[in-house]
Amino acid sequence: MRTAHTDILKEEQQRSYSNRKIFKDLWQYIRKYYAILIAALIFLVASTVVDLTIPTIMRYVIDNVINAAYKFEKVDDTFKSTPNGEYVLKHENDSYYMINDKTNEKIPVKDEFVKNVKTGALSEISKYSIIIITLFFFQFLFNYGQVIFSNLLGQKVIYDIREKLYIHMLHVPLDFFTKNPTGKITTRTVNDTQNLSQFFTDVLTSLTKDVAIIIGVIIVMFKMNVRLSLYVTIMFPAIILVTWIFGVLDKKIYVKARTRISATNSFLAENISGAAVTKAFNQEERKRKEFYDLSHKLYKARMQQIILNGLFRPFMNVMYYITISLLFWFGAGLFKQNLVSFGVLVAFTSYIDMFFRPLFDIAEKYDIMQNAFASAEKIFKLNELEEEDYGKGLKKEIDKASIKFHNVSFAYEKDNYILKNVSFEIEEHENIAIVGETGSGKTTIIKLINGLYRPQMGDIFIGNTKLEDYDIKALRRQIAVVPQDVFLFTGTILDNIRMFDESISEEEVINAAKQVHAHEMIEKFPDKYYTKILERGSTLSAGERQLIALARAVIFKSKIIILDEATANIDVETEYLIQKAMENLIGKVTILSIAHRLSTIKTANRILVVHKGRVVEEGTHNDLMEKRGIYYDLYRLQYETN
Structure with a gap:
């Protein structure tokens, strides 16, 4: 059985973009801010260089300052400090002496000499300590600069992506909005762009730094000592391979978990809204079982993530200690052979730690990265939707507000025709009503006139011009539609009548x-035309919204006004006001009314009766009543019901 949850599962599992393609699409936005990108990279390189330099300085201090201070060569009964000296300063029984590390020759030295040696060593160490502290300060500045410029780049890119997506959504066909839930579309434009923003804020900065550190560590280690580097890095390919495998597995499990979360959230949203129906039909137990099934699947997916992440970190810890052990094992042998210094061993210990830290960081942020990539794919797929066909643009102004349908057939879904070979004509300034049973095709006719859909067969004329020859945007500005459920935007009544166009004066409104x-009606409100309206006009009645929509149609000088069951859900008093308003417009504009209450259309010049996608009757109210056809049956049924 096909359900909303099944659709979500299918959608979430359709990840068809590779990470490479996503990066390629993102690059189209990033390259616009080349200067910011270069600045971020400069700070990244500078920060990485400082990170890699500090262990090298420590190696130099150990080998050339600390170690050299206690190794000397004899020069005319004096001693000169040198890393390659044969004499080492020893302390035994409260006295110091020099001993030749090759011949074991012992030479006494004075306390003053020892004091000078220690003072010189401490002076050198202090100097390099200041250098290291200075480097840490610059490291802070470079890291700060990298974060600032990277985040600046990210926010500009996200701004462009969000803006392009919203503008594109304004131009996609109406069919997209009718086939997709509002919540899903909102998620794409808000939540998914936020997920992508989190990638730029939390991941991209550290990810680029991590990659730079890994590459830099390997280069510096080999430059420092090739032989020791070969011993130590023998595990690196295996470590990188395991990290890659972890990423592949985590991606699969992540998609599964995301699927289960979406399905569970959808189920909860639907069933919370429909709680009254569930209770009325005593369906609590069945819903409980459905939720248990969804929740259990989510639990299993989450446990797979926990197990995978639980294996990765201990495994990487083992790899880290194996690498350190290799350093000590082979490093000790090379140290005994004087092929590597003690300072190099200390530096290598720091570099190995620097190599592993980014791997842990990448693993921890992999979920965020996958979430961002999944969101980016959905955003880019929306941007690939074809835009609405706005016509050939050969004509912008309606010269004659007449409407003609000639053998028009239309289907929302292939071969399931809603309208079948429909033909009729409406003269300029005529007052026409369209009636019929629910699902007969009345509203579809309105959508075709407004250019929201194109018929598969037949032609539609506005005046003497085919619909497809118009600039559809310009055409819609001259056709006003007043639907049954009028949509008003957050703002004032004044804003909603003039559609936030401040070039239209308050007097005109x-x-x-x-x-x-x-x-x-408006004057009755405390703030009159400046009365605040909440989203969708929820603070106003249906009738009040209808009157505002009619005022909107007049202010924009619409040549054709369409009422789509505008009086279906309003009180008698407001219905009377709307009827009076329409009387003022009769003879000035072309009026087309879709009516549910047949009593409201008696004054129409003509009535078109639509039945099963065809216009089957046409005439005035009295003519159609005399025919005793479908209109007569509808009117009699409604009259008897009332």
Whole structure:
């Protein structure tokens, strides 16, 4: 059985983009900010160089300062400090003496000499300590600069991605919005861009630094001592391979876990909203079992993630200690052969630690990275949707507000035709009503007139021009649709009538409201035209929203006004006001009304009766009642019900 949850599972499992393609698509946004990228890379390189330099300085201090201070060569009964000296200063029984490390010859030395040796060594150590502290300060500055420029780059890229996505969504066909839930679309434009932002903020900066450190460590180690590096790095290929395998496995498990989370969230959202129905039909036990199944699958996916992550860190710890052991094992042998210094061994210990730390960091942030890549893929897929066909743009102005359908057939889904060979004509300034049963195709006719869909067969004319020859954007500015559920934006009543176009004066708005009898209603509010409206106009009644929509149609000088069951859910008083408003517009604009209440369309010049996708009757109210056809049956049924 096909359910909403099944659709989500299918969607989440369709990861068709490689990470390489995602990086390639991201690069199209990043390269616009080349200067910021270069600045971030300069700070990255500088920070990495400082990180790699500190162990090298420590090696130099150990080998050339500390060690050299206690190895000397004899020059005319004096001693000169040198790393290659044969004499070593020894202390025994409260006295110092020199001993030749080859001949074991002992030479007494004075306490003053020993004091001078220690003072010189401490002076050198202090100097290099200051250098190291200075390097740590510059390391802070370089890291700070890298973070600032990397985040600046990331925020600019995210801004561009979010803006492009929103603008693109404004131009995709209406069909996309009717086939996809609002929550899903909102998730793409808000949550997924936020996930991508987290990648730039938390991952990209550290990831680039981690890669630079790993490469830099290997280069410096081989430059310092090739033979010891070969012994130590023998495990590195295996470590990198294991890290890559971990990434592949983690990606698969992550997709599975994300799938289960989406399915569970969807189930909860649906069933919380439908709790009353669940209780009414005593379905609590069945829903409990469904939720248990979804929750158990999520639990299993999460446990797989925990087990994989639990294996990776201990394994990497073992690899770390094996590498350190190799350093001590082979390093000790080379040290005895004077092929490597003690300072090199200390430096290698630091570099091995520096090599492993980025691997742990990458593993810990892999989930964030996969989450960002999954979100990026969905964003880029949305950007690949074809934009709406806005026509040939040969004509912008409606010269004659007449409408003609000629053998029009239309289907939302292939071969499932809603309209079948429909033909009719509406003259300019005529007042026409369309009636029919639910699902007969009335609203579809409105959508075709407004250019929201294109018919598979037949032609539609506005005036003497085919619909596809118009600039559809310009055409829509001249056609006003007042739906049953009017959508109002967050703002004031004034804003919503003039659609936030400040070039339209308040006086013009008031005149438009007076024409449709909305002025008296608006004046009753404490703030009048500056009354705040919440999202969708939830603080207003259905009738009040209808009157505002009619005022909106007048202010933009619409040549065709379409009422899509505008009086279906309003009170009698507001219905009367709307009828009076329409009377003011009759003869000035072309009016097309889709009506559910047949009593509201008696004054129409003509009534078109649509049945199963065809126009089957046409005439005035009295004509159709005399025919005793479908209209007669609908009217009688509604009258008897009332």
